[in-house]
Amino acid sequence: MGIFGRRKKRQEQERGAAEGIDLGGGTRLVLDASPAEIRQLTQQFRAGAEGGDAGSMERLAMFLEYQGNLAEAIEWRERAAGLGEVDAATWLADRLLKQNKHAEAVEYLRIAARGGHISCAYNLGMILATSNQPEEAAKWLLRAAEAGHEGAGKALNTDAGRIRAMREAVAQAVARAEQGDAAAAHEAAIGYLELLEEEPAEHWMAVGAERGNADCAWELALRERERGARARSLELLRIAAGGGHARAAAIEGLWLLADGDEEGAEASLRPLADAGNWVARYNLLAVIQHRAGVQPGAPSGMTDEMWELLDRAWVGARQAVAPLIEAGNWEEAESLLRIPAEGGDPAAQEALAEVLLSSGDPRRAPEAEALRRRAQALRGARPAAKPSGRGASGRDAALPMFSAEQGRDFRDLVRESFASYDVTVTVRGEVATDTQGRQFGLSELARACAERPGGRAEWPDEVNLQVGQLLMAFSGPLGVERLSRDELLPALYPMLVADETLPETYERAGEGIGPEVLPGLREQIALNSREGVHTLSAEGIAGLGEIGQVRARARANLVASMGVDEYEVLQHPGGGVFHVITGSTPFIASLVLVLEDLVRxxxxxxxxxxxxxxxxxxxxQLLFHPIRDVTVLTAMDGIARYAEATHARSTGALSPDVHWWRDGRLTTLTGRDGDGFVLWDEDGEFTAMLERLDQVNRKPRG
Structure with a gap:
């Protein structure tokens, strides 16, 4: 690698190519002076060099080299380069590069690049890029590209015009910031960071922070913390929190904990956690665990308070990550999920495992499996919910965003709210049923309450508001009196419900609830309107026609508009794939009733x-695997683990088990014991099929 363009080339003159000194890049210097004149100039430059003038040092070195004294010339160039002399540094770098001494050349390239030598900036950037120093490499390549170096522009996929436009935008932001615009100060800081210029970026961060800009204060707080300036970093963090930066407010407690101030950490985090800040909840959990000597992520030592705080934190984390997953933004979803996963949240660990598998990179499978094992160990260490008593701990079985006690309080509020409208309801699981047989799903209302920033104090207002809207929208038996038959039929869909969510007094064999799809799961007819999803009573269905025809119409509606938001094919690390269908409607699992249409x-x-x-x-959600070969076993393992994780953390939970679909009939294949899921095959048909597939797999081919 040589450096070009340092001096103008001079063509070989009459003295021949062997004369003169090599300046690099095919350029040779020939002095048209007498020996006496050369000695005089050498003495003149030596005097300047000995007086400390860097330019004289470089000129002296050039004359010494011309006279054959290369060793002394190198010494003077090294001294000159140490003083920042660009030509001296360039000559030394060029010499070392020709000797393939790239590491030794780097410092001289830096000196020359700082002095504005474009080719040196480019060469420095390329060497650093291959030496695992990408940030500094990009900085020097950007400088070279801005000066018009084509190779640097290609390396960064940009050009001088774009960089000039960026710099112009920064200049405009600086002008506004100088007039007192705090947001413009942040804009200028970001612009300088994009230009890889740290010093001016940090200057404008400081200016913006002084003027109360939360983003500037947050960025600068992180930098000061990294430098060890704890007091200054906390001061900036509080400015950011006061300006509304959510993460700044939540991270202060963690910094105080790291500084040994447990009381200050809890005092900072507790109000934010109670207000619904999910990051603050995870950080508060870390404070409580630290005080109790519990290692985050350890499967032992967790108290009821810790588990409840963990569950409340996951509600907010799940809400934050859901749009990222829906948009297929796996990188950001992974980054966000690592916060709670590394803090020991089994739900987050399982979700992170799903994200890693969804990335399509088979190299992520081992980490995903390790996360699932950690999550399973944590869940196994969690104490079972107490069967009764106002102080019982554990999670609510039907509404897992609540503790058992919170679930009871929520249902009491629902009953009281309906009663205020002179409607008597029975509330069981996630369903409220009135005396007319109308059913109202409560999962969305429960989620809204769990996410209220003011905690339980805001639940009554939320419950009263939504119950009033439900009753206003559905006057009469689920809107049957309000809508014509022709309007109702296209809006009917089959919906799977778990028996445990149904009122004990409800006639399960009646036409309203429908047939049993599996033990514990039934098919119910629901009306999907813009006011929400609500199940029809036997009375409501009877007004629409014969039950079999109504049920067939509901299934036909399901086929016509499957409502699938996301379709994935996941690979099990041991081989075999399974398909995951996810949607925002409560009818996705019902697609098992029309599985042939879905699979095709x-x-x-x-x-x-x-x-x-x-x-x-x-x-x-619905998972399926068409059975074609012996990979059915690994697919079953993948489905079982995925289903168990989803069932544990979802509202509208149905069944964690794997089932065998044959000609429209379903047979449950898995159950649970202390060590995980087990295969149930009472009649031996599934085992016989596996043996047959194994024999086919063993047959020689060709």
Whole structure:
């Protein structure tokens, strides 16, 4: 690698190519002076060099080299380069590069690049890029590209015009910031960071922070913390928090804890956690665990208070990560989920495992499996919910965003709110049922309450508001009196419900609840309107026609508009794939009722003769695997783990088990024991099928 363009080339003159000194890049210097004149100039430059003038040092070195005294010339160039002399540094770098001494050349390249030598900036950037120093490499390549170096522009996929436009935008932001605009100060800081110029970026961060800009204060707080300036970093963090920066408010407690101030940490975090800040909840959990000597993520030592705080934190984290996952932004979703996952949240660990598998990179599978094992160990260490008593701990079985006590309080509020409208309801699980047989799903209302920033104090207002809207929208038996038959039929869908969520007094064999799909799961007819999703009573269905025809119409509606938001095909690390269907409606699991249509629509093939594995962990999700070969076993393992994780953290939970679909019939294949899921095959048919597939797999081919 040589450096070009340092001096103008001079063509070989009459003295021949062997004469003169090599300046690099094919350029040779020939002095048209007498020996006496050369000695005089050498003495003149030596006097200046000995007086400390860097330019004289470089000129002296050039004359010494011309006279054959290379060793002394190098010494003077090294001294000159140490004083920042660009030509001296360039000559030394060029010499070392020609000797393939790239590491030794780097410091001289830096000196020359700082002095504005464009080719040196480019060469320095390329060497650093191959030496695992990408940030500094980008800085020097950007400088070279801005000066018009084409190679640097190609390396950064930019050009001088774009960089000049960026600099102009920064200049405009600086002008506004100088007039007192705090937001413009942040804009200027970001612009300088994009130009890889740290000093001016930090200057404008400080200016913006002084004027109360939360983003500037946050960025500068992180930098000061990294430098060890704890008092200054906390001061800036409080400015950011006061300006509304959510993460700044939540991180202060963690910094105080790291500084040994447990009381200050809790005092900072507790109000934010009570107000619904999910990051603050995780950080408060870290404070409580530290005080109790519990290692975050350890499967022992967790108290009821810690588990409840963990569950409340996950409600907010899940809400924050859901849009990222929906948009397929796996990188940001992974970054966000690592916060709670590394803090020991099993739900976050399971969600992170799903994100890693969804990235499509098979190299992430081992980490995903490790996360699932950690989550399983944590869940296994969690004490079971107490069966009764106002002080019982544990999670609410139907509404897992609540503790058992919170679930009871929530249902009491729901009953009281309906009663204020002269409507008597029975509340069980996630469903409220009135005396007319109308049913009202409570999962969305429960989630809204759990996420209220003011905590339980705000629940009554939220419950009264939504109950009033429900009753106003559904006067009469679920709007049957309000809508015509022709309006109602296209809005009917089958919805799977778990028996445990139904009122004990409800006639399960009646036309309203429908047939049993599996033990503990039934098919119910629901009306999907813009006011929400609500189930029809037997009375409401009777007004629409014969029950079999109404049910067939509901299934036809489901086929016509499947409502799938996300379709994934996941690879099990041991081989075999399974399909995951997810949607925002509560009818996704119901697609198992029309599985043949779903499989053909998603895979382009019919279900094989041996059927398919399916799982319906929650109403918004369905998993399936068409059975074609012995990979059915690894697919079953993947489905079982995925379904168990989804079932544990979802509202609208249905079943954590894996089932065998054959010709429209479902048979449960898995159950649970102390060590995980086990295979149930009472009649031996599934085992016989596996043996047959194994024999086919063993047959020689060709």
């Amino acid at each position: 629509a998603t895979t382009g093939q019919p279900i094989p003769p041996d059927g398919a594995l399916v799982a319906m962990p929650a109403r918004h």
